[in-house]
Each structure stands twice: as C-alpha cells, then as structure tokens.
Amino acid sequence: MRAAAFSTPGLENLKLVEAETPRPGPGEVLIRVKYAGVNPLDYNVVAGAVKASPMPHIPGSEFAGVVEEAGPGVTGVSRGDPVVVYNRLYCGHCRQCLTGWTQMCEVTGGGIIGIVTQGGYAEYAVVPAKNAVATRADLKEAATLPIGALTAWNMAYRASISPGEKVAVVGATGNVGIYAVQFAKLLGGEVYAISRRKAKVESILKSAGADAVLTPDEAKSAAPFDVVLDPTGSASWDLSFGVLGRGGRYVTAGALTGAEVRLDLRRLYGMQILVIGATGGRRADFNTVVRLLEAGRIKAFLHNVYPLADVRKALEELRSPERVGKVLIAP
Ligand SMILES: [Zn+2]
Structure with missing residues (x-):
C-alpha cells in the first residue's frame, strides 16, 4: 500500500513509500482510509516533538474510511461499513475506563492511534474494532471528529456550561475551536468567538453559532465571562484568565502556543475560578458527536483536501494564517 x-x-523526511498492507489480528479491523485529518498533533509527531513508534512511522491520528477486513472475533462492524475511528487505545475494564474516561485508561495510558501505532496517512490502517464507529455521515466530514470535535466536546462538557452563560472561545477558527463554538451554543451558552482575524472570519464563525465575534481587545471590554474555552496554550492565558468573572471556568486542552503560565492565586481563590484540564474525549462521547454530525446538529468546516502525495503541503498549510477549519488528506 502507499503510505506517508x-x-x-x-x-522534510516524511516521504511517500510503498509499505506492507497490515492484516487485522483478533479483535481488529483493517480500514481503507478515505480521509485523514491534519492536526497540530500530527505535525508534532512528524517534527519529533511528540515521540512516535514504531519506526518507520506512519502518522495520522484522525481518520475515517471503510472496513476492508474484520479480524477474528470482531462483532459490531463488518466489511463494507463506513467508519470513523475513536483514536484512544483503551482496555475497557480499568477504573478509568469503567467510569467512562477511556482516554485516561490506566492500562494503555490513553495512547493515541497514529502515535503509539501506525496511523491513517496511508491507504490502509489497522485499529481495534471497538475503536471503529459505523456512521452514515459524509466521511469527509466524519474525519474531522476524532480530534477536533471530540476534544471540543470534552472541553464544553468539563466546563459544565449552563444555558444563558457567557462562553468565550479562544482560537475559534482552529480545528477544536470551531467545534467548541458549536457545542457551547448547543449547550445553551451565549457564545463569543475570539479571533484576531475578526473581519475575515466573522461570517463563518457566526454560521458556526457564535452570537458575536470579538477581537482580543473587544473580549476584554465584553468581560466578564462565565466560561473560557481555550485550546491554544499559554500565549492567550492572560487574556483568557483575565476575562473570567466570579465562579468562572477556564478550560485548556492544548499547549501549542506554550505550556507555562503565571497564575495569581489571589484572583483564583478570590473569584472562585476553576482551571480545568481536558484531553481528547470519552469513547461514549465519540458516539454522541458522530450522531450529532449525522443529525445535522453540528457541521464540519473544511478548508482544503490534499492527495496523499501532497501530505507535506497539507501539514504546512496547518500554519497558514488564511486557514479556517480543517485540512484533510485523501489517501
Ligand atoms: Zn482502561
């Protein structure tokens, strides 16, 4: 098969190669990959900032396709089923898994497909059958769910958004942010999308459900907010933490712009602010986001689709200031 x-x-070392097509073992399925998402996580794997195995390594932690072959003992999905892949390996019986937090699995460490296994930047990929969710959604759109939508869902869930609360989404045009806007709205929030590129992205963010689009300066004037969802990292910490009101919740899910922040404990306790971490999402919640896409309650914002041969171009486009929404690879 062809793979990157x-x-x-x-x-510069990511190359199109001819690799052996993997075979599914017991409890696994072989997927013919149709679309794979391009995320900062994939970029970091290729760049070496996130250590991957095995080597040579095929990246790609977010993909959708069609079941080509089911290994022994597989139930639930079969050959020909269109599927999208929940990308966290989980055991299903440790304490974290039993309470639903499969991405926190104590046995697998919540290892991510495409990082601790070969990923989806290939014509075929093998995954545990319990990670493959059958879907009737457009696979191009479904391929944006495993990282973008699920991370956003988990952030919104952990923020405990109540109807009518003021929710700010920082990095609103990113893979996670554009879904965070949609989920915050679905949960009844009054949603403010924060973007430096306001003039360019206002209409698209409003179509995603934002009640208003604000520049960072305008966000300061519109404060206080009940919730800030910020998947971007420390560069926006002062803004995100600073615009929270009494009982506010800050949720982080990434450190793209930096990992370390200065925290004023007096403001934290004085305002009873919660600082909340979120990573990936739960297996059960993945079914939820897939169903929401199928029902048209959320939508995928696609920026560009590249053939596998242009995988490097696709990864580079991630950093383009013009990008809004998802870059996909079509193996
Ligand atoms: Zn487990």
Whole structure:
C-alpha cells in the first residue's frame, strides 16, 4: 500500500513509500482510509516533538474510511461499513475506563492511534474494532471528529456550561475551536468567538453559532465571562484568565502556543475560578458527536483536501494564517 512515513523526525523526511498492507489480528479491523485529518498533533509527531513508534512511522491520528477486513472475533462492524475511528487505545475494564474516561485508561495510558501505532496517512490502517464507529455521515466530514470535535466536546462538557452563560472561545477558527463554538451554543451558552482575524472570519464563525465575534481587545471590554474555552496554550492565558468573572471556568486542552503560565492565586481563590484540564474525549462521547454530525446538529468546516502525495503541503498549510477549519488528506 502507499503510505506517508518517516524514519527520522522532520517534515522534510516524511516521504511517500510503498509499505506492507497490515492484516487485522483478533479483535481488529483493517480500514481503507478515505480521509485523514491534519492536526497540530500530527505535525508534532512528524517534527519529533511528540515521540512516535514504531519506526518507520506512519502518522495520522484522525481518520475515517471503510472496513476492508474484520479480524477474528470482531462483532459490531463488518466489511463494507463506513467508519470513523475513536483514536484512544483503551482496555475497557480499568477504573478509568469503567467510569467512562477511556482516554485516561490506566492500562494503555490513553495512547493515541497514529502515535503509539501506525496511523491513517496511508491507504490502509489497522485499529481495534471497538475503536471503529459505523456512521452514515459524509466521511469527509466524519474525519474531522476524532480530534477536533471530540476534544471540543470534552472541553464544553468539563466546563459544565449552563444555558444563558457567557462562553468565550479562544482560537475559534482552529480545528477544536470551531467545534467548541458549536457545542457551547448547543449547550445553551451565549457564545463569543475570539479571533484576531475578526473581519475575515466573522461570517463563518457566526454560521458556526457564535452570537458575536470579538477581537482580543473587544473580549476584554465584553468581560466578564462565565466560561473560557481555550485550546491554544499559554500565549492567550492572560487574556483568557483575565476575562473570567466570579465562579468562572477556564478550560485548556492544548499547549501549542506554550505550556507555562503565571497564575495569581489571589484572583483564583478570590473569584472562585476553576482551571480545568481536558484531553481528547470519552469513547461514549465519540458516539454522541458522530450522531450529532449525522443529525445535522453540528457541521464540519473544511478548508482544503490534499492527495496523499501532497501530505507535506497539507501539514504546512496547518500554519497558514488564511486557514479556517480543517485540512484533510485523501489517501
Ligand atoms: Zn482502561
């Protein structure tokens, strides 16, 4: 099969290769990959900032396709089923899994497909059958769910958004942000999308459900907010933490712009602010986001689709200031 792989980290080392088509073992399925998402996580895997195995490594932690072959003992999905992949490996019986937090699995460490296994930047990929969710959604749209939508769902869930609360979404045009806007709205929030590129992105963010689109300066004037969903990292910490009101909740799910922040404990306790971490999402919640897409309650915002041969171009486009929504690879 054709795959994009690297032996030494570095974007320049990611090459189109002829690799052996994997075979599904017991409890696994072989998926013919139709679309794979391009995320900062994938970029970091290729760049070596996130250590991947095995080597040579095929990245791609977010993908959808069609079941080509089911291994022994597989139930639930069968050959020909269109599926989208929940990308966290989980055991299903540790304490975290039993309470639903499959991405926190104590046995697998919540390892991510495409990082601790070969990923979806290939014509075929093998995944545990319990990670494959059958869907009747457009696979191009479904391929945006495993990282973008699920991370956003988990952020919104952990923020405990109540109807009528003021919710700010920082990095609103990103893969996670554009879904965070939609989920905050679905949960009844009054949603403010924060973007430096306001003039360019206002109409698209309003079509995603934002009640208003604000520049960072305008966000300061519109404060206080009940909730800030900020998947971007420390660069926006002062803004995000600073605009929270009494009992406010800040939720982080990434450190793209930096990982360390200065926290004023007096403001934290004085305002009874909660600082909340979120990573990935639960297996059960993945079914929820898939069903919401199928029902048309959320939508995928696609920026561009590249053939596998242009995988490097696709990864580079991630950093384009013009990008709104998802870059996909179509193996
Ligand atoms: Zn587990």
